[in-house]
Amino acid sequence: MDIVLTGRHIQIKQKFRDVVESKMNRVTTIAPDAQRVQVVLSHEGNPRLHDTAVRVELTVVAGSTVVRAEASSLDEVSALDLALDKLTLRLRRARDRRKDHRKNYTPVPVDAGKFVPPSEEREDIMGDEDVDNSPASAVAGDLGPGESVEVHVGDTPIVIRRKLHVAEPMSIDEALYEMELIGHDFFLFVNKDTGRPSVVYHRHGWSYGVFEIDTPENIKKLEEERKA
Structure with a gap:
């Protein structure tokens, strides 16, 4: 597995590189098909954020699956450990989901409630x-x-x-799965059942919602087709 380290506003020391390489066996143990892991180390210059000044972002590419996690802490090693804990949990979920699908996996129910945008924009995985x-x-x-x-x-x-992202249409269940893997509060996709641009999002606890968009003209057309 290739390990790519990138520093933003911070110089990566050889000691941290060695720590990263020694800890990445946790990834290959859970995801032996992992091809590459991107490690981004960044530093927040605001002295008021001293306790969370160092951020580590981890992105693993395993076949067609991309899993992401991030964490902040006082130093780079503790931030790495926190991010790695989140990452391994999501990798296990991805592995277990593949097993569940072989056993007639039941989709997670969602509530088409009111969409509440996340309060903080996060960087995408690209x-x-x-x-x-x-x-x-x-x-x-x-x-x-x-x-x-x-x-x-x-x-x-x-x-x-x-x-512009290019992605195949997917079901709500598949969109929830992708959202959990990248660790975001929402996920934009095209619903393959309706053809509509849609968003799945976290509501509270293990509750999710889905929000779809359509034009008045298209809704009127669909209603006319149902009546015909």
């Missing part, structure tokens, strides 16, 4: 790409798969970022 700071391209430009654009709105501190 990493950083070169961005186009042209306002026109950010608003109306065409993007290729994996491409993104980012632009400030006028003289305000507001930044708009657009990115």
Whole structure:
């Protein structure tokens, strides 16, 4: 398994590299098909955040499965341990789910309740790409798969970022599974049963919700087809 270490606003010491390599056997034990693990170490410069100044993000690629976890702490080793605990838990869930599907796995029920967006935006698992700071391209430009654009709105501190992901339509159950693997509070997907852009999200505890979008014209068309 390839181990790729990246530092953001912090220099990675050889001692930490050695610690990472020694601990990654936990990943290969649970996911022997893991091909690569990306380790991103970053540092928060705000002295008020001293207790959580160091952040470690782990992303494992195992076949077509991507599993992600992150954690912050006072130092890089303790942050790594916390992130690794989360990662191994999600890897076990992925492994157990594959076993469950062989035993007629029952989908997790969800509630189509009111969608509450997460209070804090998180980085996606694809990493950083070169961005186009042209306002026109950010608003109306065409993007290729994996491409993104980012632009400030006028003289305000507001930044708009657009990115194109290409993914096969999936069921609600599959979307919940993907959300848990990457550790986000929500997951955007195309519902293969309805063809609608949809979002699954955490509500509270083990409760989930699903939010779908459609146009009035299309809903009216579907109602007419049902009556016909």
